[in-house]
Amino acid sequence: MHPNKRFAWGWVAAGVFAVSGLVAACDPEDDPTPTPDAGQRPDSGTTPDSGTTPDSGTTPDSGTEPDAGTEEDAGTEPDAGTEEDAGTVPTLPLAVDTAWIPSGYMGDGSSGGVTYSGTECTARAGSARGACHRFTWTPGADGWAGVFWQYPEGNWGDLDGFAVPAGANSVSFYAWGAEGGEAVSFMAGMNAADGFEQGTGRLTLTTTPTQYTIDISRVRYGLVVGGFGWTANERTTPLVFFVDDIHWH
Numbered sequence: 001m002h003p004n005k006r007f008a009w010g011w012v013a014a015g016v017f018a019v020s021g022l023v024a025a026c027d028p029e030d031d032p033t034p035t036p037d038a039g040q041r042p043d044s045g046t047t048p049d050s051g052t053t054p055d056s057g058t059t060p061d062s063g064t065e066p067d068a069g070t071e072e073d074a075g076t077e078p079d080a081g082t083e084e085d086a087g088t089v090p091t092l093p094l095a096v097d098t099a100w101i102p103s104g105y106m107g108d109g110s111s112g113g114v115t116y117s118g119t120e121c122t123a124r125a126g127s128a129r130g131a132c133h134r135f136t137w138t139p140g141a142d143g144w145a146g147v148f149w150q151y152p153e154g155n156w157g158d159l160d161g162f163a164v165p166a167g168a169n170s171v172s173f174y175a176w177g178a179e180g181g182e183a184v185s186f187m188a189g190m191n192a193a194d195g196f197e198q199g200t201g202r203l204t205l206t207t208t209p210t211q212y213t214i215d216i217s218r219v220r221y222g223l224v225v226g227g228f229g230w231t232a233n234e235r236t237t238p239l240v241f242f243v244d245d246i247h248w249h
Helices: 003-025
Strands: 101-107 114-117 133-137 144-150 170-177 183-188 198-204 210-215 226-233 239-248
Touching: 101 226, 114 144, 170 183, 183 210, 183 239, 198 210, 226 239
Parallel strands: none
Antiparallel strands: 101 144, 114 133, 133 239, 144 226, 170 210, 170 239, 183 198, 183 226
16 A cells, blocks of 8 residues: 555544544543433423412311301300309398308407307397397496497408498397396497498397387498497496397398
8 A cells, every 4th residue: 555545544543533532532321420400400391389389279277267157255255144143242121141240349349358149049030130149248347348240350441341232221120138228329330441330329128129220311331341230338247138130221
């Protein structure tokens, strides 16, 4: 072969090998860093949840709301239609013993000179409202004694009194003595706490249960601390008497 032709074929062969090497170098299967998803985009042709939205066509609890059509305790309220102690609202006539307690001992009574019993009446008087009370006063150093019916028990005006219904004009009761001749004064209202104190003045009791009345028609009362009371004085021997059916009306 001619030397020049041999030289040309050498260059052709070298070119073939070079091209083969280049093709081999470009083989995608041997490419260590291929293009992600070459020729398409992520999720090609769709978008996340394509054509729908979360809960498409509905909203959470569609068509309803929490407790739809109702409210907490719908149609009712706590103790609906009632008040505390409903059905027991005080009315007139009002028995003193349903609210006030004979706890306000005064004079000799504050030092044990007055004893009390609610069970020693041999008979009841009037309509027998509340309790029948028996008191014994043994005169002592103070020379007088008394007891207030208080609300609440032991209250001298530091706390609110009892809410007496409006419209009372009188406080009535029955009283009598163990021997007759016992001198006792009775009152309604504690002046220092209630702003009024209406009384009978000094009564001389007999052994027969007798009704007495205290006029309160001109009194403006509200929360009453002293629902009833009595005092006695000018005595040197024990005094025993009874009180029954005490009521506001």
